[in-house]
Amino acid sequence: MNEKEAQNxxxxxxxxxxxxxxxxxxxxxxxxxxxxKAWNQIPTELPWLIxxxxxxASAAAAIVIIWLANYYSEHTxxxxxxxxxxxxxxxxxxxxxxxxMPYGPLMKRLAVLNRRPAMLDTSxxxxxxxKLRQFLNEQQQNGISRPSVPSGDKSYLxxxxxxxxxxx
Amino acid sequence: xxxxKSNCKKFINIRxxxxxxxxxxxxxxxxxxxxxxxxxNMLRAALQRNDPAAVELIWERYAIDLFAYxxxxxxxxxxxxxxxxxxxxxxxxxxxxxxxxxxxxxxVYRIARNEASSFISRRxxxxxxxxxxxxxxxxxxxxxxxxELAGQIKAALVCLPQQQREVIVMKIYRQKTFLExxxxxxxxxxxxxxxxxxxxxxxxxxxxxLIL
Numbered sequence: 001m002n003e004k005e006a007q008n009x010x011x012x013x014x015x016x017x018x019x020x021x022x023x024x025x026x027x028x029x030x031x032x033x034x035x036x037k038a039w040n041q042i043p044t045e046l047p048w049l050i051x052x053x054x055x056x057a058s059a060a061a062a063i064v065i066i067w068l069a070n071y072y073s074e075h076t077x078x079x080x081x082x083x084x085x086x087x088x089x090x091x092x093x094x095x096x097x098x099x100x101m102p103y104g105p106l107m108k109r110l111a112v113l114n115r116r117p118a119m120l121d122t123s124x125x126x127x128x129x130x131k132l133r134q135f136l137n138e139q140q141q142n143g144i145s146r147p148s149v150p151s152g153d154k155s156y157l158x159x160x161x162x163x164x165x166x167x168x
Numbered sequence: 169x170x171x172x173k174s175n176c177k178k179f180i181n182i183r184x185x186x187x188x189x190x191x192x193x194x195x196x197x198x199x200x201x202x203x204x205x206x207x208x209n210m211l212r213a214a215l216q217r218n219d220p221a222a223v224e225l226i227w228e229r230y231a232i233d234l235f236a237y238x239x240x241x242x243x244x245x246x247x248x249x250x251x252x253x254x255x256x257x258x259x260x261x262x263x264x265x266x267x268x269x270x271x272x273x274x275x276v277y278r279i280a281r282n283e284a285s286s287f288i289s290r291r292x293x294x295x296x297x298x299x300x301x302x303x304x305x306x307x308x309x310x311x312x313x314x315x316e317l318a319g320q321i322k323a324a325l326v327c328l329p330q331q332q333r334e335v336i337v338m339k340i341y342r343q344k345t346f347l348e349x350x351x352x353x354x355x356x357x358x359x360x361x362x363x364x365x366x367x368x369x370x371x372x373x374x375x376x377x378l379i380l
Contacts, residue, residue: 008368010379015340015371018305018318020236027249028227035223035256039263 208272215267226259230273233342234280240337241284243326245304251287255280277352288330317378324374332367335360 023031207229214222234255238248258279259266269275305322307314325333334353338344346364350357372379 007372007379011372012340014378015321018307018321020239020341021306022232023235031253031256032223032227034253035260036220038257038260039220039223
């Protein structure tokens with residue numbers, strides 16, 4: 001260790017035999033002249049301008065981000081084709097069950113595309129609606145404002161379990 | 169009882185001597201602080217007044233150190249002159265920030281370091297062979313032996329990584345302490361010391377013929 005230190009000292013002494021030149025007077029003249037020229041050229045930077053400039057830059061960045069988000073959203077919505085009524089009526093429960101998400105339209109579209117085949121029979125549903133309409137018309141024609149309760153204390157408006165089962 | 173009294177007297181004497189020494193120490197250190205900070209304060213005041221005379225003050229305070237540092241980093245006197253000019257222009261451009269900086273010298277060195285790094289990245293071609301021949305390291309006596317020695321030292325320093333070389337140059341040729349170097353370069357003292365140690369080890373290998 002001591003030998004190493006002695007060698008280091010020796011090495012330092014050798015290195016100190018040489019030295020780095022100092023800047024010449026010509027260089028001083030040249031550089032100070034150039035720096036003074038730059039000093040006079042550059043207008044004084046007001047200290048309160050710095051935070052103002054930062055604020056403006058932040059606002060500009062925020063505007064750009066919001067604009068990009070809007071643009072992307074509109075672009076996504078333009079690509080989205082709404083499903084027709086029959087398709088939508090086939091899957092009412094699944095559609096409503098989707099939670100609210102930031103990319104709602106896109107996710108719903110994906111969900112619709114990836115859905116399994118329809119489980120409900122639309123013709124049965126149409127028949128039921130038609131029956132209800134006929135019943136209401138009849139009631140209207142008879143001049144009865146209050147809906148009557150049929151035998152068995154069950155309303156026609158509320159389909160029973162068997163009729164529900166017939167849809168599937 | 170008597171022993172206790174004498175102990176008390178001794179303790180009081182020690183305390184008095186100690187407080188005198190302490191006050192002397194405080195005065196000395198305070199004077200050092202004042203002496204060290206005086207040019208900084210003058211420079212800061214000139215910068216805040218927007219006085220162009222600050223250029224002269226900056227030159228007087230930093231030119232020699234910065235020039236040595238840049239020569240050590242770039243291994244070229246010509247390049248160091250060019251970069252020094254760029255550094256001064258950059259300092260003038262950032263004079264309001266410089267006036268607010270906690271450590272003026274650290275801020276100035278940071279500018280010099282950044283300018284040197286960007287200069288090196290611009291200077292893409294390998295110039296080691298050419299750099300050895302440049303007269304960025306000189307000897308006082310103009311003899312053949314000493315010139316050869318300078319040549320050997322230059323060749324060895326060029327072989328070092330830049331980070332080790334800059335520490336060695338600041339320590340050997342500008343007599344800076346590790347603490348000062350660490351403050352100027354924004355590094356920890358241990359990092360500076362280890363860079364110096366590794367650099368010296370490499371130099372010991374490279375200049376082994378010169379060491380007896």
